[in-house]
Amino acid sequence: MARLNPVRRAFALIARPIPSASAPARMTALVPSGRCVSRSALVRRATPLSPSSPIGSQPASPIGVQTTSLFPPFPDNVPTHPLIVVDYERIRAGHSVEIDRLWQAATTLGFWYLKNHGTDAAVDDMFAMGDAVMRLPLEEKMKYEQGDEGNSFGYKVAGANATNAAGARDTIEFLNIAQDDILPRLSSAAVTARYPPKTARYPPETARYPPNVDFAVVTSFVRRAREVNITLLRSLERRLGLRGGELEARHALGEPSASESRFTRNAVPHAPEDALKKGIGAHTDFGSLSFVHNRLGGLQVLSPGTNEWQYVKPLPGHAVCNVGDGLSILSGGILRSNVHRVIPPPPPQRHIPRTSLIFFTRPGRKVVLRALAEESNMIKAAMDGKRQKGEDVSAYEGTVTAGEWFTRRMRNQRIKNRKGPETWLASRGTEGRVETEIPDERTA
């Protein structure tokens, strides 16, 4: 620690040690029957861990919508991480076996498939709308660019962010729409008050997004996606030993937050070297829960215990959910915010532009990011355990708000703000391991 520069030291404090390949918890996963099987057996199987998965059952979608069944299939010869499948309807109904499954997923990999989430129609509409927005001329989209000050909402041009410490540029475009602009619609005065220094650059409400954003479509998606994430948070809250409402209160609608929907688009890589570039470099998500919809491969998780990048196979009717840093810190590290990235789809899907849709639920900007040890004996015990092992727990002790955490990470990943590798390190969250330990240059 003494040899690290100040920025690196700050982020090494929140670094998670790489688990050893022999750690039993990392080598097994719970299949729906509750049986534990070896990780390598699961990787070989590379299929969803649910006998009843509705593969291929998605109805035909309107032209322009990316539908998995219209694409060349995801290949079976690439390393793929099989995720636990969680049934949203059963979670909502309070089935304890299903909540066990959610808990198992959230505390081990921190990623899971979610089926029966009832969001497919709204998701299809968002894909169609997102495609139309991304087809606007670049100069039109640039009027809504998010800028370099740590704001996320609006458009992000491809190449604006670094993907590693060396300053390689990302290849992905985003359309990010604030939950606060949708649920409920704020008055112009409220938005102006919220963003005073940027009022001219980010005019209130709809004017900060391209004109062909359809707010009715966004509203149905965001309403549903928030409900899904809040329902999952409520289940996790109980398992964490928190009083009902403790987590939800930290994600309250009335509090300004960085919660947002994101539509992403990656152009097809033409030159061989483009196929090695990252859409999004190795990262952990900034907020609490991410609700991800994919048609094409390209999302990869860093498999715990192996340090190997493995694809998450897109499955029709299944969203991918994952825990972000905010929730990981609030839970005292009990819930895992796992490193992942986006690369070009594997052949034979590589010639198709990749789009994806995510809804991020993030804590209110004023929420102090600290382990809720006073509110839960389980979280207190987790923190005591860390202290007994001599781990540095300063990242859990509440020195920053969610707003500060988010802005720091956003600002320091922008290439325009880059001074050197230290800027990249300053953008890191709970994944803040020294760069060389994350095998970021290999594509598979």
Ligand SMILES: O=C(O)CCC(=O)C(=O)O
């Ligand atoms: O596009 C995806 O599959 C995931 C995107 C992602 O990880 C992110 O936007 O944070």
Ligand SMILES: [Fe+2]
């Ligand atoms: Fe992510």
